[in-house]
Amino acid sequence: MATLSENVAAKDQTPVEEKVNGVEQKATNGVNCENAGKAIGEPTVEKVQEEMKTAGKEAERIYTDNEKLKDLLKSNIGKAPAKPSKEMYQVAIDSDLPMMVRLVIVFSGLTMSMVKKNFDEGLGASIKKLTGGKKNEELANKVMGQAPDEIKLTSGSVIEISRLPGFVLQTKVMDEVVSKVESELLCRAYIHMYLGDDPFDKDAKEKFGMSLLSLF
Template identity: 80%
Template sequence: MATIVEGVVMKEELNVEPQEKKTEGKVEEVKDKVAEKIEKKIEEMKIKDDVKEENVAVQIEPKTGVSFPVKLADGKELNSTGLRKKSVLGIGVKIYGFGMYADNLKLKELLKSKISKIPEKPTKEMYQLVIDSDVGAMVRLVIVFGGLSMSMVRKNFDEGLGASLKKLTGGQKNEELVNRVMGAASDSIKLTSGSVIEIARLPGFILQTKVKGEVVSKVESELLCRAYFHMYLGDDPFDKEAKERFGVSMLSLL
């Protein structure tokens, strides 16, 4: 795949003035641009391959334009999409679009076993059931802010997941547990726009993290699983509208 993409990108990038190619600095600049475009195109093709394999429709996250397949190869279904923003110097910066997936058959069984009367609107109890349960679920993050590094992502997790753990434990941040989420992911990994990170809850309360298709950690911890999904479905979620859409999806299962 990389060879094909490289040929396409090189053809685009090498269409420069001859005098520019004589300068070593310009050559290095072209090489960097080629490498970045190759990486981005590979990520785009991986996403397209996921969709093509399942031959399913996609849903577009409107604030970022990121597309998410409505069903994954393992059967998990898309229940909501949203946007993660960070405030930098008072300006809201778009970091990644995300899609929240779940094993809806098991989620339906869980909801029906715990909720006797269907509510008019999603309830806190419904969200808490998802947070506390062992039902298979996954959040796919697609980077939209170019130039992110793994060290920046680690810092983001330290803040978000650390705060979530403190809420659930009554004040204990548990840095060691947070640091295990990104596991063996090298800080040198470049996360260009379109890069994908997938964090899934597997049976047995195992939180698995994939960075650009590679498994970087598997952490068995009920507390960590609960804290992670609490960031998206808890009282102070990353994207309130995304949480509400997930709630509406749960109601449809009932």
């Protein structure tokens, strides 16, 4: 896995940003999480850059609300631990806090079916871990499964998956909503993919944990 570096960039949100195959996706202003009550993707204080090998062909960013996350951490944990703890990550995973993952395609040969397969497998594995080994492919497929394979993905195409209040997971492909599923398990499994015991990138998770510590 690639390493992660930190830069200053967001006041009200903690984005996680990837650059893959040497292509860096710079943060853009005005990214909104629909129905979340406020914009949560406008960078102003801390940014965590993450390099991952998600199929080697996608760049992702995670946006959330630092102020709400800070309040949540303090109410659940109190004082800052000496180092990032499992409890800290679990607060973010279990919460109803608005969070959005913005995936930017950087490889023109990537198809919708490839994206769906990769995502469904990862989400399915996360659900299995949270349910003690029980599979739920039907639930996992509800997120990207409704996106038509005929959708043409080109370099720069954007997919946004947002956890909204009320444990609703919404998926948008190139600004068009393709699914909106209300499920606490699905929302938890989705964030668990990034902050759980077996994250996509361990270094990235540790750096994200350090940014959580700074919120105290």
